[in-house]
Amino acid sequence: MPEVKSVFREVLPKQGQLSAEDVPALVLCKPKLLPLKSVTLEKLEKMQQEAQELIRQQEAGSREHTQ
Numbered sequence: 631m632p633e634v635k636s637v638f639r640e641v642l643p644k645q646g647q648l649s650a651e652d653v654p655a656l657v658l659c660k661p662k663l664l665p666l667k668s669v670t671l672e673k674l675e676k677m678q679q680e681a682q683e684l685i686r687q688q689e690a691g692s693r694e695h696t697q
Contacts, residue, residue, distance in 0.1 A: 667675075
């Protein structure tokens with residue numbers, strides 16, 4: 631592979647600080663998964679299911695008393 635000569639030559643300072651420019655690059659990270667249902671919505675659904683179960687139990691109890 632032929633070596634390519636640069637038009638610019640590198641100059642390192644003999645005094646002071648040496649700084650280098652950082653080339654920005656893409657950084658890949660883990661995808662953040664969002665829940666399909668919020669915590670509040672799940673709590674509301676649980677409360678609704680409990681209320682419906684309580685109503686079913688009460689209806690079953692009232693049917694037994696009438697018979």
